[in-house]
Amino acid sequence: xxxxxxxxxxxxxxxxxxxxxxxxxxxxxxxxxxxxxxxxxxxxxxxxxxxxxxxxxxxxxxxxxxxxxxxxxxxxxxxxxxxxxxxxxxxxxxxxxxxxxxxxxxxxxxxxxxxxxxxxxxxxxxxxxxxxxxxxxxxxxxxxxxxxxxxxxxxxxxxxxxxxxxxxxxxxxxxxxxxxxxxxxxxxxxxxxxxxxxxxxxxxxxxxxxxxxxxxxxxxxxxxxxxxxxxxxxxxxxxxxxxxxxxxxxxxxxxxxxxxxxxxxxxxxxxxxxxxxxxxxxxxxxxxxxxxxxxxxxxxxxxxxxxx
Amino acid sequence: xxxxxxxxxxxxxxxxxxxxxxxxxxxxxxxxxxxxxxxxxxxxxxxxxxxxxxxxxxxxxxxxxxxxxxxxxxxxxxxxxxxxxxxxxxxxxxxxxxxxxxxxxxxxxxxxxxxxxxxxxxxxxxxxxxxxxxxxxxxxxxxxxxxxxxxxxxxxxxxxxxxxxxxxxxxxxxxxxxxxxxxxxxxxxxxxxxxxxxxxxxxxxxxxxxxxxxxxxxxxxxxxxxxxxxxxxxxxxxxxxxxxxxxxxxxxxxxxxxxxxxxxxxxxxxxxxxxxxxxxxxxxxxxxxxxxxxxxxxxxxxxxxxxx
Numbered sequence: 001x002x003x004x005x006x007x008x009x010x011x012x013x014x015x016x017x018x019x020x021x022x023x024x025x026x027x028x029x030x031x032x033x034x035x036x037x038x039x040x041x042x043x044x045x046x047x048x049x050x051x052x053x054x055x056x057x058x059x060x061x062x063x064x065x066x067x068x069x070x071x072x073x074x075x076x077x078x079x080x081x082x083x084x085x086x087x088x089x090x091x092x093x094x095x096x097x098x099x100x101x102x103x104x105x106x107x108x109x110x111x112x113x114x115x116x117x118x119x120x121x122x123x124x125x126x127x128x129x130x131x132x133x134x135x136x137x138x139x140x141x142x143x144x145x146x147x148x149x150x151x152x153x154x155x156x157x158x159x160x161x162x163x164x165x166x167x168x169x170x171x172x173x174x175x176x177x178x179x180x181x182x183x184x185x186x187x188x189x190x191x192x193x194x195x196x197x198x199x200x201x202x203x204x205x206x207x208x209x210x211x212x213x214x215x216x217x218x219x220x221x222x223x224x225x226x227x228x229x230x231x232x233x234x235x236x237x238x239x240x241x242x243x244x245x246x247x248x249x250x251x252x253x254x255x256x257x258x259x260x261x262x263x264x265x266x267x268x269x270x271x272x273x274x275x276x277x278x279x280x281x282x283x284x285x286x287x288x289x290x291x292x293x294x295x296x297x298x299x300x301x302x303x304x305x306x307x308x
Numbered sequence: 309x310x311x312x313x314x315x316x317x318x319x320x321x322x323x324x325x326x327x328x329x330x331x332x333x334x335x336x337x338x339x340x341x342x343x344x345x346x347x348x349x350x351x352x353x354x355x356x357x358x359x360x361x362x363x364x365x366x367x368x369x370x371x372x373x374x375x376x377x378x379x380x381x382x383x384x385x386x387x388x389x390x391x392x393x394x395x396x397x398x399x400x401x402x403x404x405x406x407x408x409x410x411x412x413x414x415x416x417x418x419x420x421x422x423x424x425x426x427x428x429x430x431x432x433x434x435x436x437x438x439x440x441x442x443x444x445x446x447x448x449x450x451x452x453x454x455x456x457x458x459x460x461x462x463x464x465x466x467x468x469x470x471x472x473x474x475x476x477x478x479x480x481x482x483x484x485x486x487x488x489x490x491x492x493x494x495x496x497x498x499x500x501x502x503x504x505x506x507x508x509x510x511x512x513x514x515x516x517x518x519x520x521x522x523x524x525x526x527x528x529x530x531x532x533x534x535x536x537x538x539x540x541x542x543x544x545x546x547x548x549x550x551x552x553x554x555x556x557x558x559x560x561x562x563x564x565x566x567x568x569x570x571x572x573x574x575x576x577x578x579x580x581x582x583x584x585x586x587x588x589x590x591x592x593x594x595x596x597x598x599x600x601x602x603x604x605x606x607x608x609x610x611x612x613x614x615x616x
Contacts (some may be wrong), residue, residue, distance in 0.1 A: 048593075253561035254562065273558075276590040279550070280587070
């Protein structure tokens with residue numbers, strides 16, 4: 001059975017592969033790394049790209065940290081007593097230069113407690129400034145292909161979970177066209193309820209799935225980079241892009257449980273907030289023109305659209 | 309004893325006075341009003357100024373709403389059972405064009421329950437992009453003058469409360485140079501603890517204080533407008549301004565309890581988020597140059613500075 005050290009090593013390798021693939025596709029931008037130490041044990045490698053040819057600001061972060069559960073952590077996990085934890089993951093957000101390119105996010109993570117409990121989580125979602133239906137269908141098809149190789153229920157369950165997670169209640173909008181999201185994915189026989197058990201596999205199988213999700217990222221995004229980065233746009237599209245980036249900021253700071261948890265548990269702020277865009281804009285009560293591409297995009301930022 | 313209707317009327321009059329004073333001082337910008345209805349009763353007058361001579365984006369909002377307490381509201385207030393509530397207030401945020409001008413925030417509010425309980429809250433705080441010590445001292449002196457006319461303990465208590473409230477934990481920075489903040493200010497004999505009772509006055513006296521705080525806003529900010537708006541600046545100062553506006557966004561969306569409460573209880577999003585700046589910027593791990601004015605500002609974004 002795969003160990004936490006092997007999982008962390010595989011995640012680091014994945015970080016290397018993804019950074020390499022993004023650099024090749026961008027052609028100009030290079031990742032720079034900040035290695036950091038966690039206050040209770042372990043640390044991370046934060047890799048940032050800025051002012052690339054296609055990517056304006058993005059991060060591909062690895063972390064592997066451990067220590068005693070804090071009060072906040074114990075509370076979130078419903079732990080009766082303190083325990084040692086180990087957590088490792090890869091987190092990605094990319095903000096492209098062009099408004100015709102989508103923002104993308106990917107995260108995979110593994111968590112283990114000295115009590116013996118362990119689980120995986122993760123997700124990948126796409127936030128186009130302008131929703132292109134063919135791209136959204138293609139994106140979801142790639143995710144479905146990956147999921148279907150591991151469990152027939154994964155794509156439908158995790159697609160719905162993403163709709164619910166990447167949602168901005170105060171705007172009544174999804175963040176983008178969704179994707180997949182999953183959490184507390186525990187090995188078979190270790191879950192507390194039948195719904196979770198129905199999705200469970202062996203630990204090794206779960207790891208294979210989670211790594212496959214991670215490996216799906218680079219082919220998807222580099223394809224979208226090649227296809228969309230050279231599409232023409234002007235000031236109107238750039239103005240819309242900065243407004244949509246404002247919505248991304250609203251989701252991440254006000255609603256994203258991962259960001260909130262990181263900020264509240266004294267995580268490394270600069271690594272957590274690499275998800276924020278280079279520039280965002282707010283206009284009071286902005287309205288899109290009827291029949292415009294912007295209005296069309298808003299109509300597609302809804303839960304429950306079946307893209308495949 | 310002053311009634312809730314009289315308080316709401318006085319708050320509306322204050323909104324009119326402040327909008328008038330800001331328009332005169334700006335010389336170009338004009339407030340436009342959106343009147344709105346609350347889903348359970350009452351409504352508001354949101355007044356927005358954009359692209360003024362001195363003010364780039366700002367709001368001076370009045371609301372007076374009532375209805376049955378929602379579950380979220382009942383929970384926040386520790387209410388054993390549902391009750392009717394009435395809430396009225398004035399909320400202001402101004403984002404100036406010039407980085408040499410501070411951002412300012414002011415809020416006063418009154419809350420009443422059908423159980424008989426009632427209280428006032430409010431605050432005013434200044435967020436300079438560049439901290440000018442003489443301005444910060446002058447600002448705090450104006451607040452102290454207002455407080456001292458009502459209760460000798462108000463300024464020291466409410467200044468400390470502002471230091472604690474307008475704080476960004478994940479940056480270990482205060483939002484700006486602080487000001488005053490207070491909440492659950494109840495009439496004499498109606499508080500639950502001696503600390504609160506020590507600050508209590510009659511309901512009419514509390515109203516006089518809260519209104520005086522509101523009336524302090526326009527003289528303070530129009531003075532700063534006249535004094536600072538024409539100071540020279542360039543691209544470097546503008547770049548710093550957009551980074552500091554990013555911090556303002558981080559505080560408001562991730563930590564401000566008023567914003568959070570409004571968004572979570574289905575308040576009017578566009579009125580709540582008028583507090584966000586026109587444009588904000590994020591740079592990974594931005595560092596100020598040693599001995600720079602920017603570094604000097606960061607050194608002064610700390611709790612516990614005695615400005616008067």
